[in-house]
Amino acid sequence: MTIHHVGRAKRASDSLSINPMFARPGETSIPRDRLPDGEMLPETAYQIVHDEAMLDGNARLNLATFVGTWMEPQAAQLYSETFDKNMIDKDEYPQTAEIEERCVRILADLWHAPGDTIGTSAIGSSEACMLGGLAFKRSWQLRRRAEGKSTEKPNLIMSSGVQVVWEKFCNYWDVEPRYVPVTLENPGLTAESMLPFVDENTIGVVVIMGVTYTGLYEPVAEIAAALDDLQARTGLDVPIHVDGASGGMIAPFLQPDLLWDFRLERVHSINTSGHKYGLVYPGLGWVVWRKTEYMPEELIFHVSYLGGDMPTLALNFSRPGAQVLLQYYNFLRLGREGYRRVQQASQDVAVYLATEIAKFTAFSLLTDGTDIPVFAWRLNVGYTANWDLADLSERLRHHGWQVPSYPMPADIEDVTVMRIVVRNGFSMDLASLFIQDLQRSVDYLDRLTGPMPKESSAPATSFHH
Numbered sequence: 001m002t003i004h005h006v007g008r009a010k011r012a013s014d015s016l017s018i019n020p021m022f023a024r025p026g027e028t029s030i031p032r033d034r035l036p037d038g039e040m041l042p043e044t045a046y047q048i049v050h051d052e053a054m055l056d057g058n059a060r061l062n063l064a065t066f067v068g069t070w071m072e073p074q075a076a077q078l079y080s081e082t083f084d085k086n087m088i089d090k091d092e093y094p095q096t097a098e099i100e101e102r103c104v105r106i107l108a109d110l111w112h113a114p115g116d117t118i119g120t121s122a123i124g125s126s127e128a129c130m131l132g133g134l135a136f137k138r139s140w141q142l143r144r145r146a147e148g149k150s151t152e153k154p155n156l157i158m159s160s161g162v163q164v165v166w167e168k169f170c171n172y173w174d175v176e177p178r179y180v181p182v183t184l185e186n187p188g189l190t191a192e193s194m195l196p197f198v199d200e201n202t203i204g205v206v207v208i209m210g211v212t213y214t215g216l217y218e219p220v221a222e223i224a225a226a227l228d229d230l231q232a233r234t235g236l237d238v239p240i241h242v243d244g245a246s247g248g249m250i251a252p253f254l255q256p257d258l259l260w261d262f263r264l265e266r267v268h269s270i271n272t273s274g275h276k277y278g279l280v281y282p283g284l285g286w287v288v289w290r291k292t293e294y295m296p297e298e299l300i301f302h303v304s305y306l307g308g309d310m311p312t313l314a315l316n317f318s319r320p321g322a323q324v325l326l327q328y329y330n331f332l333r334l335g336r337e338g339y340r341r342v343q344q345a346s347q348d349v350a351v352y353l354a355t356e357i358a359k360f361t362a363f364s365l366l367t368d369g370t371d372i373p374v375f376a377w378r379l380n381v382g383y384t385a386n387w388d389l390a391d392l393s394e395r396l397r398h399h400g401w402q403v404p405s406y407p408m409p410a411d412i413e414d415v416t417v418m419r420i421v422v423r424n425g426f427s428m429d430l431a432s433l434f435i436q437d438l439q440r441s442v443d444y445l446d447r448l449t450g451p452m453p454k455e456s457s458a459p460a461t462s463f464h465h
């Protein structure tokens, strides 16, 4: 939830005006920030909300978001038939609960879980990550208590390029975050950089498959091998959680031989966003544990289910069930081959775009879209004093494209990059139109005879999604 600071915003009027074409006689305006005294016609209410939502950007031209913005008409139909289902009402919607379980088993199989697993859907990867982190914290506490040792100072190890959810996890659940510095040459966690941060209070290491800033895969197998070696030398047994928010639904199809999942014993849990490369509309994440025992029983709550018992594992109580059905729709509809084809098409577009962008003398690539179909580039140092990537982002907006520019994470925050996320639906045709608009934008900026005036001196913030 975005926190909205509720004050008196400076506006031309405190009321919303209503077009007389579809208002009741005499209805000309309604209060903007106060519950209206009376009712209005459903058509009028619809029109007002519809018109306001129109001011949002065009989702198909949004090259910033990872989140699904298009599904097939059959999925849209299914969605509209099932948006009333509440995932927590297992009694009322037993088949949705059964389908959720099937999806967990499908993901566990896709990620090579060896046997008995446990997992759940969530509202997004953020909730799924929180559950993964909580399982780590509680397992560590139980082990330490059994050994008669202190549980005062748990810590979690991750690169400084983690998504904000891990900062939140550490803040909300009182865990010390240990951020491993990244460099421009190595903008992710490595075995060598991670190891010095581990001690007996380490509850786990987060390894990202598809770093938000760059799309890079962190080397899970190398990090697992380093932790195996550490255990052999010191006895410290430190588990890995793989944050596969994006990569969890790319690697199984595009890099099937890459070792990153439950084939590595040290990987205890994996999350992914159903609403990213799972190809479902917003509101769905997944988390799966390699073995049931890695999720401590005491974190599981029991709700009644057809007079029986249904274990639940979630931070939220009520949440939509429709997205789970949409995920199952995609699993049936696409199968392995369909997912492979769709993800490959996105990767082909990402690699094409990266290759074209690398030809600009203004830019250097940081990544090339060959991990997840996401890549980032920077403006070459010394190229120009007249414009920067924020200006370019602004110019691209004139053509309708939303492409963020943002500083890299701590340790290399003086480097600003641009990033493109290629999602299903961003075709090669759109990509070549984008390259034309990029060329026009750069040509325009290159013609400047002095520095581009800045609207405000507000510092750019990191881009987190």
Ligand SMILES: Cc1ncc(COP(=O)(O)O)c(C=O)c1O
Binding pocket: 066, 123, 124, 125, 126, 127, 129, 163, 165, 208, 210, 211, 212, 243, 245, 246, 273, 284, 285, 464, 465
């Ligand atoms: C690596 C990573 N982890 C977690 C998240 C949070 O995912 P969600 O938006 O599904 O909550 C993101 C979002 O971009 C991400 O990139």
